Structure formats: structure tokens, C-alpha cells
Amino acid sequence: MEIVVTRLTCPACTAPSLEFNTEGILTCPYCGTSIIGEAQVCSACGHLNPQYAEQCLECGEPLTVIARVVLRHGNAARNPAFLERARGQAAGLQADDVRASRERMDRFREMDRLRLTDEAKAYARQQVRDRQLLIASASALGILVIVILIGLLAALLRLPSR
CATH class of the missing domain: 1.20.5 (Single alpha-helices involved in coiled-coils or other helix-helix interfaces)
Incomplete structure (x- = not known):
């Protein structure tokens, strides 16, 4: 059973959803990018940002x-x-x-x-x-x-x- 996370966007291709793979890692169904480790989710646009980011790489919202x-x-x-x-x-x-x-x-x-x-x-x-x-x-x-x-x-x- 796949869980689709619809609020998060892929940091690589900005696809509108991410899925958990069989190992429980978030992956992009479009480009295959894996989200490993902690990431910050932008509350404004849902974009996944690196843990160290102070602003959203997509919309510029402060994180x-x-x-x-x-x-x-x-x-x-x-x-x-x-x-x-x-x-x-x-x-x-x-x-x-x-x-x-x-x-x-x-x-x-x-x-x-x-x-x-x-x-x-x-x-x-x-x-x-x-x-x-x-x-x-x-x-x-x-x-x-x-x-x-x-x-x-x-x-x-x-x-x-x-």
C-alpha cells in the first residue's frame, strides 16, 4: 500500500506529490529523486528544502x-x-x-x-x-x-x- 504525500513537492523536478517506497523513503514518482534525511517543508508552498535552508528554495518563504x-x-x-x-x-x-x-x-x-x-x-x-x-x-x-x-x-x- 503506497501512501501519497500530496502537500510536498519534489525538490528536483517540483512534481506535485511524493510517495513512500518499500523502504519507507520518500521518493518522487516522476524523476525518482529520494528524500533521505531530515528536510524542511515550506508551510507556504509545500516544497521540500534541505535541513540547513533558511528560506524556501521554491517561493522564498522564511523557514x-x-x-x-x-x-x-x-x-x-x-x-x-x-x-x-x-x-x-x-x-x-x-x-x-x-x-x-x-x-x-x-x-x-x-x-x-x-x-x-x-x-x-x-x-x-x-x-x-x-x-x-x-x-x-x-x-x-x-x-x-x-x-x-x-x-x-x-x-x-x-x-x-x-
């Missing part, structure tokens, strides 16, 4: 935080001091992203824990209701049996003896 800063600040970003400061900020931004991601995961875990707790409480309440229903049903059945027995006993007592 890294530093490239985004450089694009945003234009010629001022060509200053080595500015680039060094941007690299320092990039590490901070990446750390912020990691922290935010961890916080989101912690919130999801807490939500899941609360959901599981609520499910357990609902299950316990349902078990109590089921037991109460069983007791009520057994009681009603017992009363019915007693009424039937009393009726039979009364009928037997009314029979004329021979």
Missing part, C-alpha cells in the same frame, strides 16, 4: 526564526551585530515555543485527567442506580410472590373438604 527576523527587518538585518542579536533572540523564541508547547500538553493532560475522573464518578453513580434498581426489582418480585402464595393459601382454605 527559520532567524530568516523571519531578517525578512522582517530588511537591510538592518544584514548587520552582523543585528544577526548575532537575532540568533540570541531565536534561541529565546524557541525556548518560549518549547515552554508553551509543554504548558499546552500539561493543560491537555489535566483536561484528560479531569475527564477520566468525571467518567469514573459517573460510572460509580450508575452502579449505585443499578444496585438500587436491582433491589427495588427484587423487592417487588418478592412481594408479588408473597401475594400469590397468600392467594393460593386462601384458595386452598376455602376449598370444601371431602
Whole structure:
């Protein structure tokens, strides 16, 4: 079974789709180029770019935080001091992203824990209701049996003896 990755484009021939071959490597069905190792996927056009690329080789979209800063600040970003400061900020931004991601995961875990707790409480309440229903049903059945027995006993007592 082949999985077709439709958002990615071939870096060699810009074919519109890539496929996983039998070894699990992305290959281009048109030119046969294999994509081995890590690659960056452009969020704008889907083009596969080398891991070291800072901008998409196809559309020029920035792929890294530093490239985004450089694009945003234009010629001022060509200053080595500015680039060094941007690299320092990039590490901070990446750390912020990691922290935010961890916080989101912690919130999801807490939500899941609360959901599981609520499910357990609902299950316990349902078990109590089921037991109460069983007791009520057994009681009603017992009363019915007693009424039937009393009726039979009364009928037997009314029979004329021979």
C-alpha cells in the first residue's frame, strides 16, 4: 500500500506529490529523486528544502526564526551585530515555543485527567442506580410472590373438604 504525500513537492523536478517506497523513503514518482534525511517543508508552498535552508528554495518563504527576523527587518538585518542579536533572540523564541508547547500538553493532560475522573464518578453513580434498581426489582418480585402464595393459601382454605 503506497501512501501519497500530496502537500510536498519534489525538490528536483517540483512534481506535485511524493510517495513512500518499500523502504519507507520518500521518493518522487516522476524523476525518482529520494528524500533521505531530515528536510524542511515550506508551510507556504509545500516544497521540500534541505535541513540547513533558511528560506524556501521554491517561493522564498522564511523557514527559520532567524530568516523571519531578517525578512522582517530588511537591510538592518544584514548587520552582523543585528544577526548575532537575532540568533540570541531565536534561541529565546524557541525556548518560549518549547515552554508553551509543554504548558499546552500539561493543560491537555489535566483536561484528560479531569475527564477520566468525571467518567469514573459517573460510572460509580450508575452502579449505585443499578444496585438500587436491582433491589427495588427484587423487592417487588418478592412481594408479588408473597401475594400469590397468600392467594393460593386462601384458595386452598376455602376449598370444601371431602
